[in-house]
Amino acid sequence: MKGREFKDAMYDGLAKMLKSISNPARLEIIEMLSQGEKSVEGIVQATNLTIANASQHLQVLKNNNIVKFRKEKQYVYYSLVSDDFLSLYQHVIKYAVHEIAELEKIMNRQREDNKSLNAVNLDELETMIGDENVLLLDVRPSVEFEFGHITGAVSIPMNELMTHLKYFSKDKEIIAYCRGPFCVLADEAVKVLSEKGYKVRRLDEGYPEWKIKQLESS
Amino acid sequence: MKGREFKDAMYDGLAKMLKSISNPARLEIIEMLSQGEKSVEGIVQATNLTIANASQHLQVLKNNNIVKFRKEKQYVYYSLVSDDFLSLYQHVIKYAVHEIAELEKIMNRQREDNKSLNAVNLDELETMIGDENVLLLDVRPSVEFEFGHITGAVSIPMNELMTHLKYFSKDKEIIAYCRGPFCVLADEAVKVLSEKGYKVRRLDEGYPEWKIKQLESS
DNA sequence: CAATTATTCAATATATCTATTGAATAATTG
DNA sequence: CAATTATTCAATAGATATATTGAATAATTG
CATH class of the missing domain: 1.10.10.10 (Winged helix-like DNA-binding domain superfamily/Winged helix DNA-binding domain)
Structure with missing residues (x-):
């Protein structure tokens, strides 16, 4: 050849x-x-x-x-x-969200609409894990949670959130997450919970990004 | 929205x-x-x-x-x-070459044709750098070498290789590299040099991959 | 300023991609 | 086995991508 x-x-x-x-x-x-x-x-x-x-x-x-x-x-x-493909896909997303001005703008507008700027990133999350005053909240459908979730997270799917408010304390800081930067479930959770007076922020990324990060650092 | x-x-x-x-x-x-x-x-x-x-x-x-x-x-x-795009592009290449059977096959056939299987990867290269018995050879056009090259490399563009054989010793091990996995210059260099009796292998990747690796580890 | 060189622009025919529609297949249920 | 359900297949019209051609710009050189 x-x-x-x-x-x-x-x-x-x-x-x-x-x-x-x-x-x-x-x-x-x-x-x-x-x-x-x-x-x-x-x-x-x-x-x-x-x-x-x-x-x-x-x-x-x-x-x-x-x-x-x-x-x-x-x-x-x-x-x-394969996880190798997932890792590539997430590299693409990360590049797009940070380097393509047009997409960054759309993303930020979305977050502003949902009052969920001030997001937590994966590195920050790591320092918070195990902290008794932090509640890590997975708002994806429960099948997805069962398939895999961030260590220490509690599963309350978005559509059940309002009926499960009793589980939360207004003293704890709540970190909500879902599928990744494009997923809007966590944004909605931040919106409704903060309207009710809870201290809540969203995770910048989602479960797949966390999983890949675990794989890479092992 | x-x-x-x-x-x-x-x-x-x-x-x-x-x-x-x-x-x-x-x-x-x-x-x-x-x-x-x-x-x-x-x-x-x-x-x-x-x-x-x-x-x-x-x-x-x-x-x-x-x-x-x-x-x-x-x-x-x-x-x-940007370097961020370069890094993404190389992730794509790496994925394709390792995970897409069809491309892996084409790649290996090419390498066999050129008797340059047994390639050195970037990690191995690191352990060899500074070794007096190893000559790192950049066979890209000299403009590209000047724009940037692997530390310690010597530039002899492919088209000048045959007229510069006098620089090489048959005792030293030669590692040839060029632009990356798709670049065929290093394969050609391995072919002609090994026919002349030199100990020569090619680097698996190329200058851009090395550069990205430097950036990531700093 | 005419000629040359490097690049871009515009028009177009061909090939490829995409969503839609309706039919075909294949497994399950009553 | 007839009816139902989940998925795939095939055909097609409209949209988009691509390479080719020839002309238009724009900078440089003689």
């Missing part, structure tokens, strides 16, 4: 892989799957996609080795193929 | 950025620019692109904040916009 052939083959393959993740719908699917496996229906419920369209996007991801699947009964469950 | 609007805006922006790098020609341009700035003509010479086409691809990269440019005389010099 001559130099040019080799280069063409490599760049074509690379471009093909990148193309498979360069689509808003597929990025949202990837974000969902970074929480654990989901059925096609599960994905459809959380997005604006039709079933056929979601399935089609999943085929693209499957053919590019981004996701894998298993069948159980009549359901097909999809999940990300 | 409602949750869905926010998500759509973020994923659209993210997809737009990723699309701008999901093209073989643009990836090759990025790879070139990771060596330092280049004029449009410089890029054309090293690729199969026409001038108009290269310029068009550069506009796409410029509009997505991947590259920046400066004008000098009648020339326009392009370069990557």
Whole structure:
């Protein structure tokens, strides 16, 4: 194989892989799957996609080795193929959120709307873990919590939050988190809890970022 | 901004950025620019692109904040916009080369063709630096060497290699490197030098990867 | 200032991507 | 086994991306 052939083959393959993740719908699917496996229906419920369209996007991801699947009964469950991919995906997100002015602006506007600027980052969180005066709150659906969560976190899904206020003390500082920077559940939690007079901030990132950080530092 | 609007805006922006790098020609341009700035003509010479086409691809990269440019005389010099992007790009490469079976195969076939398997990686290199019996050889064009190179390396561009054999001793171990995993210059150097009876291996990665590693560990 | 050189711009045909629709398949339930 | 449910497949129209061509700018040189 001559130099040019080799280069063409490599760049074509690379471009093909990148193309498979360069689509808003597929990025949202990837974000969902970074929480654990989901059925096609599960994905459809959380997005604006039709079933056929979601399935089609999943085929693209499957053919590019981004996701894998298993069948159980009549359901097909999809999940990300590896932690290495997850780590790459999060590098992309981090770059985008910090280096692309347009996205940074959208992100900050969202946070301002939700009065949730002043977020805690993962390094700060580490110094707070174990502190009796800090309550780490996971507001994702409980399946996602069961699939994996930050050590020491308490699970109260967003839709149950208002009926579980009794668990909280106004003296403790509450740190809410969900799926990552794009996830709006934690923002909502900050909004409603701070309106009720609780001391609450959100975590900058989410469970997947925490998990990757654990893997990298081990 | 409602949750869905926010998500759509973020994923659209993210997809737009990723699309701008999901093209073989643009990836090759990025790879070139990771060596330092280049004029449009410089890029054309090293690729199969026409001038108009290269310029068009550069506009796409410029509009997505991947590259920046400066004008000098009648020339326009392009370069990557930040080390953060370079680091992301290299994460993509590393993922692709190690996790995408198809690309791994192409890569290994290329290396076998050039009898340069047994490559040295950056960690191994570190233990060898300063060793008098090791010669670190940079075979990139000299402009690129001047723009930046691995500490302790000696510059002999590939096209001058045969006329400079007198500098080498057959007792020393030679480690050749160039631009990175996709760069074929080091493979060629290994091929010709080993045919002449020198002890020579190539570095797994290239100058940009070394530079990023330096930045990250500081 | 005419000629040359480097780069960009504009128009276009072809190829590729995407969402939608409706049908096909395959497993489960009554 | 008929009905239901979850998923995939196939066809298609409209949108977007790409390489090519030739012309337009803009700076430099003689």
